Amino acid sequence: MTTNARLFFRGIALTMALVLLPAIAAAQTNVIYVNGIWNTLSQHFEAQDELRRQLNESPNHTGAAKKSFLITGIYNNACVPLSSLQDLKEVYVLKTSEELYAADFRKIAVPYNTQPSVDAAAAARIRDKYLFDMTPGVTSLEADGFGTLDMVDTQTAALQLADRLRSRQPAIVVAHSQGNLVANLAYAVLAAQYGNDVHKKVRLVNVANPSEFSAHGLNLSHDHDGVIFADANLNGGFNLQNFPSTLNWTRTTPRCSNAACDFSGARPTFFGAGVGADLFRHGFVETYLSSETIYLKFGAIDIGFTPNAFRFRDRLEDLIYAAAGSLDTFNSGIVTFVARGAVMAVNDPSFLRNALPITVGVGDSIIFIVKFNSKSSNISDPEHPIYRAESISMKIGANAAILVSKDLAHISTRYFSDGYSYIADTSRLCANGIIIRPVMELFGASRSLFPSLELPLSPPKLSAFAIGQRNIRFQVISCGLDRVSQVLAQVESFVKE
Amino acid sequence: MRTWILSGGLRLGALALLLGAFIAGCGGGGTGTASNREQPLAATSPAAVFPRVISINRVSQTNLSDGRVESIYRVNIVNGPEAKSGLMATIVEAPGSLEVVDGSVLVGNVTANGTSAPTDTITIRHARSAPATSANLVWAVSEPINGIPVPPEPNSLTNQSTVKGVDSNANGVRDDIERLVAQAFGAVPTDYDAAFDVAKTLQDVLLNRNDLTTSAHLNLIACMPSVLRKRMPAVEHLTLNTEQRRGLYVRAFVGLELTEEGCAK
Numbered sequence: 001m002t003t004n005a006r007l008f009f010r011g012i013a014l015t016m017a018l019v020l021l022p023a024i025a026a027a028q029t030n031v032i033y034v035n036g037i038w039n040t041l042s043q044h045f046e047a048q049d050e051l052r053r054q055l056n057e058s059p060n061h062t063g064a065a066k067k068s069f070l071i072t073g074i075y076n077n078a079c080v081p082l083s084s085l086q087d088l089k090e091v092y093v094l095k096t097s098e099e100l101y102a103a104d105f106r107k108i109a110v111p112y113n114t115q116p117s118v119d120a121a122a123a124a125r126i127r128d129k130y131l132f133d134m135t136p137g138v139t140s141l142e143a144d145g146f147g148t149l150d151m152v153d154t155q156t157a158a159l160q161l162a163d164r165l166r167s168r169q170p171a172i173v174v175a176h177s178q179g180n181l182v183a184n185l186a187y188a189v190l191a192a193q194y195g196n197d198v199h200k201k202v203r204l205v206n207v208a209n210p211s212e213f214s215a216h217g218l219n220l221s222h223d224h225d226g227v228i229f230a231d232a233n234l235n236g237g238f239n240l241q242n243f244p245s246t247l248n249w250t251r252t253t254p255r256c257s258n259a260a261c262d263f264s265g266a267r268p269t270f271f272g273a274g275v276g277a278d279l280f281r282h283g284f285v286e287t288y289l290s291s292e293t294i295y296l297k298f299g300a301i302d303i304g305f306t307p308n309a310f311r312f313r314d315r316l317e318d319l320i321y322a323a324a325g326s327l328d329t330f331n332s333g334i335v336t337f338v339a340r341g342a343v344m345a346v347n348d349p350s351f352l353r354n355a356l357p358i359t360v361g362v363g364d365s366i367i368f369i370v371k372f373n374s375k376s377s378n379i380s381d382p383e384h385p386i387y388r389a390e391s392i393s394m395k396i397g398a399n400a401a402i403l404v405s406k407d408l409a410h411i412s413t414r415y416f417s418d419g420y421s422y423i424a425d426t427s428r429l430c431a432n433g434i435i436i437r438p439v440m441e442l443f444g445a446s447r448s449l450f451p452s453l454e455l456p457l458s459p460p461k462l463s464a465f466a467i468g469q470r471n472i473r474f475q476v477i478s479c480g481l482d483r484v485s486q487v488l489a490q491v492e493s494f495v496k497e
Numbered sequence: 498m499r500t501w502i503l504s505g506g507l508r509l510g511a512l513a514l515l516l517g518a519f520i521a522g523c524g525g526g527g528t529g530t531a532s533n534r535e536q537p538l539a540a541t542s543p544a545a546v547f548p549r550v551i552s553i554n555r556v557s558q559t560n561l562s563d564g565r566v567e568s569i570y571r572v573n574i575v576n577g578p579e580a581k582s583g584l585m586a587t588i589v590e591a592p593g594s595l596e597v598v599d600g601s602v603l604v605g606n607v608t609a610n611g612t613s614a615p616t617d618t619i620t621i622r623h624a625r626s627a628p629a630t631s632a633n634l635v636w637a638v639s640e641p642i643n644g645i646p647v648p649p650e651p652n653s654l655t656n657q658s659t660v661k662g663v664d665s666n667a668n669g670v671r672d673d674i675e676r677l678v679a680q681a682f683g684a685v686p687t688d689y690d691a692a693f694d695v696a697k698t699l700q701d702v703l704l705n706r707n708d709l710t711t712s713a714h715l716n717l718i719a720c721m722p723s724v725l726r727k728r729m730p731a732v733e734h735l736t737l738n739t740e741q742r743r744g745l746y747v748r749a750f751v752g753l754e755l756t757e758e759g760c761a762k
Contacts, residue, residue, distance in 0.1 A: 033755075040737070040746075041718045042729035044755055049723050073755035077747060153751045160752030 029324045030168040031055075033073040034161060035284070036177025036208070037087045041075065048073050050285045051174065054313045055320065060306040067324055074164055076157045076179050085247070087178075089146050090154050091210070091240060092249055094181040095263045096139050097130040098211060099253040105184065105213050108191040108198075111302065112216035113326045116199035123191035131158055131185045140250040158182045162189035169201040170331060172323045174316075176207045176284040177227065187215050200330045203323035207288050207316065209266050210240045216326075217302060218319045220312070222294050223268035225287070226280035230262070234280055241265055269300035270315065289313045547577025548607055550586050550636040553629065556618065567598070567622045570629065573614050574638070576607040583641030587648045587665045587672075588619065590635035596622040601648050601666030604638065620667075643683025648672040657739050660703050669697045677735055681728065691717075691725055696732050703742055706749045715753065720760035 033051060035044045052071045061067065077090065098105070104126050107119035134151035135142055165171055165186060175183035183204050191198045206219040210228045226234025230241040238246055242262040252258045272295040278286035293310040303322040306314055553570040561567055572586060584607060588600035598620040607613045621629045637649040651663035651672045662671040670678070674696045682692040698714035718726065737743045 040730055040733040041715065041750060041755070042721075042726045042733060045718055045757070046723065046727055048755065048757070049726075070758075072758070075750045075753050075755055077751060153747050156752040160754075164754055 028068045028070040029327070030171035031069050031071045031320065032161070032164060032168060032171050032173050033071060034157075034173060034175040034179035034183050035073065035076045036179045037077050037091075039076070044073055044075055047176070047284045047289075050289045051316075054289060054317055058314070058317050060309050060314055060317055061321060067321065069320075069324075072164075072168070074157060074161045076182055077153050086150065088243060088247070089141050090151060091178055091181070092141060092244065092251075093134065093136065093139060093146070093151060094154065094178070095210070095240075096251045096253060097134070097136045098181065098184070098213070099251075099255050099263075100136055100138070101126045101130050101188075102212065102254075105188070105215075108188060109213055109215045110199060112203055112218055112323055113302070113329070116196045116330075118191050118194075118196050118198055120192050120195040123188045126185070126188035127192045131155065131189065138252045154182060158185040159189070161186035165190055165202050170327045171201070172203045172205055172320055172327070174205045174207060174320065175209075176288070177210060177282065180204075180206050180209045180211045184211055184213060184215060200327070203327055205316070205319045205323050206266070207284060208282050210263075212264050212266050214266050216323065218323055219266055219269050219301065220288060220316050220319055221266060221268050222270040222273045222281070222287075222312075223297070224271075224273045224281045225268070227282040228265055229268060231268075232281070267297070267300070269297050270294040271297055273312075287312060288316060547579075548574050548581055548584060548604075548613075548638050550631070550634075550638070551575050551612075552631045553619070553634070555628065561622065564625070565596075565622050566625050566628070567620060568628055569618045569620050571614060571616075571618050572602050573612060574604055574607060575612050576610060578609050580607065580609045580611075581640070582606040583644055583646045584638055585641075585646040585648055585666070586615075586636055586638045588634050589637045589649060589652070589665075591621075591629070592633050594623060594627050595629055595633070597665070598622060599665075599667040603646050603666075605646075642676060642679035643689075645679040645683045645689065647676045647679045650676060660739075660741055660745065661700075664700075669700055671696075671700065671736070674700070674732065674736055678732060681731055688725060688728075691721060692729065692732055695721075695729055696736065699733065699736050699746075702749050703736070703745050706745065711749050711753070715750070715755070716760075719755065719757050 031051070033044070033048050035047060039047075048071050052069070055067075055069050055071075077087065104119070104122035107122035108126075110116045110118060130136065133148070134155050135147050139146075161173070161182060162185075165173070173183045173186070183206075187198070187202060187204055190202055194201060203218065204215045206214050206221065208225055208228055209219050209221045221228060223229060224232045224234070226232040226239060228240050230239050232239065240263065243249075244251070245260045245262055248260045250256075250258055250260050255261065255264075273281060273287070273292055275281075276287065276290065276292060278290075281287050289312060291311045291313060294312055294315060295310065296305070296315075301319070303318060305318045309315075309318070550572050552573045554573070555568050555570050558566050558568040574584075574586060582605070584604035586602045586604050588597050591597050591600070600619055600621075601617075602615050602619055603617040604613055604615050623629060639647060639649040641647060648665045649672070651665070656662040656671065656673060662673070664671050666672075666675075668675070670693065675693075678689060678692045678696055682688040694717055695714070698710065698717055701710040702714050718729065721729070737746050
């Protein structure tokens with residue numbers, strides 16, 4: 001080959017590389033880790049490394065399902081001394097602000113896989129009142145002189161995170177401990193700027209979450225975490241929920257009238273961790289990326305977890321994949337079916353927590369995977385092997401009900417002559433089974449598409465407003481309560497005809 | 498230590514334990530107590546202890562713009578009946594009229610009952626009429642750790658009274674950190690070098706925060722092999738053992754993007 005030819009092919013190769021580089025980069029999912037307090041740089045980097053190792057080396061996702069992640073971080077607040085209680089004071093101010101902006105935050109929190117309804121004005125209020133000015137003005141600490149200057153590092157972290165999210169979008173924030181309070185504020189900044197489009201740009205995965213919110217419903221916090229949960233009862237019961245009363249720090253908010261009230265936090269989503277080497281069961285690497293087994297709290301998270309993968313690190317990986325998958329979906333321009341369902345209480349008819357982003361139409365088929373524990377065990381994690389899994393098909397007819405039932409004693413779907421499945425005699429079926437039926441949001445309340453369960457013998461008609469409506473929820477109603485303690489119903493597939 | 502305190506009335510004790518655990522994990526705990534500090538091998542008092550510094554000789558002096566003089570001295574050391582190696586002699590006490598710029602001398606090896614006049618020097622600033630003398634300096638001669646000459650453990654109060662602390666040999670690393678690095682990393686030269694660099698760049702950030710110093714430290718941590726980086730919190734924690742030091746550290750790095758992009762793999 002002549003020199004010119006070599007140069008020519010090198011040129012082509014270089015050009016191809018330059019063309020492909022953005023594509024390769026685009027194929028990566030951005031993850032931004034935000035540490036909690038009491039971390040140095042090397043500890044932060046080690047957390048990033050461990051997270052990267054888990055995501056890269058885990059066998060839980062393989063082949064086409066395996067994603068490539070680009071993991072970076074934002075350095076959050078760090079070590080400050082015992083003498084001034086600076087860290088706790090910052091958490092106190094952040095949690096107090098959270099009580100003040102709670103109503104607004106509910107207007108911007110959206111389950112990760114749901115069509116967003118983000119109130120940009122509410123987000124702007126949070127940003128302007130509680131981030132741009134981090135002194136809510138209602139705490140005894142501020143009366144004692146703790147103020148803006150003391151919060152400047154936390155403010156910097158939140159603003160820098162928001163900036164980084166703009167430049168790395170779409171991105172998943174994995175926040176640990178106090179980093180969640182910072183991440184919530186950064187999310188408010190983006191929600192104020194982008195409104196509903198923020199759902200294409202960011203997901204928050206909460207780890208050891210001291211906030212009462214999980215902005216996208218992806219929260220990994222176990223009930224024995226002694227730093228964030230009073231019920232863990234570690235260290236004499238001192239934790240981020242009850243420290244105000246211990247230190248006699250007072251505040252005035254809608255929930256607390258000039259008193260040293262304890263804080264509320266998000267409920268734990270997992271349980272079952274034992275006593276480990278990590279004293280307070282709170283460390284990101286030591287606990288939340290450990291190989292210890294934990295189980296899902298009843299109805300806590302609406303994602304499909306990897307079967308037989310119960311370790312902390314597996315759970316975190318699944319949450320990140322759920323976040324990544326939903327970002328992909330909402331950025332694809334085609335809102336396909338993404339919801340996987342939720343755990344349902346059998347004796348407490350429940351709705352799938354997230355309305356499914358689908359439009360129900362005649363001929364559509366839906367297959368549910370129903371998992372149930374027929375041994376009445378206390379284990380509430382439907383991923384546990386004690387649970388059986390069965391599928392239930394639902395097909396929507398032009399003039400037919402779309403109620404579907406299975407008799408758990410026989411696991412047989414009842415088909416009718418028109419080829420569609422529906423229920424003609426709910427009272428009989430409900431003696432020993434479950435029913436799944438679609439409902440929809442109407443005027444702020446979940447309404448059944450059917451007037452009641454007491455259906456006539458002839459196939460009931462689908463309510464007129466159901467066809468063509470988006471964001472359908474499904475309700476699971478139990479029968480045979482003595483045999484089944486809990487049921488998970490998740491949608492396995494949705495096929496439009 | 499696991500402590501279970503169930504009484505609500507004792508929660509403040511629990512708070513102390515909780516925070517104590519975290520603070521210990523992030524730089525608290527001080528520089529150590531007298532019981533775990535190495536005692537110097539020798540000091541001017543009592544005089545019978547060997548090895549010890551017996552005299553100093555001025556070898557040069559420079560006039561300073563403030564009217565003072567910066568003098569460079571060599572030291573003379575006498576040893577006892579046991580041969581020593583890797584020694585370092587350090588000024589641990591000096592009159593307030595003297596500004597010790599570099600108060601440490603690398604002595605090296607000294608034979609049994611021998612004397613030594615190391616080529617290394619000390620540097621002291623003083624009034625022209627009041628130079629340093631052998632009599633107004635208190636010395637400590639310290640043995641090496643893992644074969645590495647190190648200054649003696651500094652006085653804890655003095656060491657924590659300023660951001661800079663005690664850096665008697667003016668090498669950019671506090672004496673207590675230098676000893677820790679030698680102890681924890683000195684067995685493997687490359688590990689020692691890396692940990693020393695971490696300590697030095699971190700001290701640079703605390704004393705002179707700017708883009709150059711912060712990025713130098715950040716890049717060092719970012720691109721360090723994980724197996725070694727896992728051991729760095731010991732250096733960071735001891736370095737950040739006062740409120741002021743921790744505050745400067747936070748201010749230097751908070752909000753920065755932490756990435757290993759750009760590190761050679």
